[in-house]
Amino acid sequence: MSKQTILYIEDNEYNRKIVRQLVGRTSYRLIEAIDGESGVALAQQELPNLILMDVQLPKMSGLDATRVLKADPRTGHIPIIVITSFALSGDREKASAAGANSYLAKPYSPRELLALVREFLPES
Numbered sequence: 001m002s003k004q005t006i007l008y009i010e011d012n013e014y015n016r017k018i019v020r021q022l023v024g025r026t027s028y029r030l031i032e033a034i035d036g037e038s039g040v041a042l043a044q045q046e047l048p049n050l051i052l053m054d055v056q057l058p059k060m061s062g063l064d065a066t067r068v069l070k071a072d073p074r075t076g077h078i079p080i081i082v083i084t085s086f087a088l089s090g091d092r093e094k095a096s097a098a099g100a101n102s103y104l105a106k107p108y109s110p111r112e113l114l115a116l117v118r119e120f121l122p123e124s
């Protein structure tokens with residue numbers, strides 16, 4: 001059986017490194033995109049099992065990318081966890097309105113992130 005794939009869309013190299021190391025210790029396969037446009041394109045091409053979506057992204061925001069992917073019949077079923085630094089600015093409501101399945105506020109612990117991922121994608 002092929003590995004379950006997580007697409008992480010995040011412009012910050014440091015955050016990508018942290019999550020890459022974290023996912024490297026699991027059975028998941030990680031693919032990455034560094035802006036909203038290429039993230040949407042990669043999701044449509046690879047049809048990952050789960051998407052981790054930063055909100056603040058170049059070219060297309062994470063919320064707009066979430067709306068595009070949720071409106072696309074090819075990708076609408078893929079769970080999207082939106083990650084933001086702005087826990088107090090109503091981003092949870094905005095993420096939910098955009099169609100996100102869940103939400104994680106920075107700073108988060110690796111344990112929290114993995115627990116949330118496993119809720120949507122039990123490790124096989």
Ligand SMILES: [Mg+2]
Pocket residue numbers: 010011012054055056057
């Ligand atoms: Mg960002």
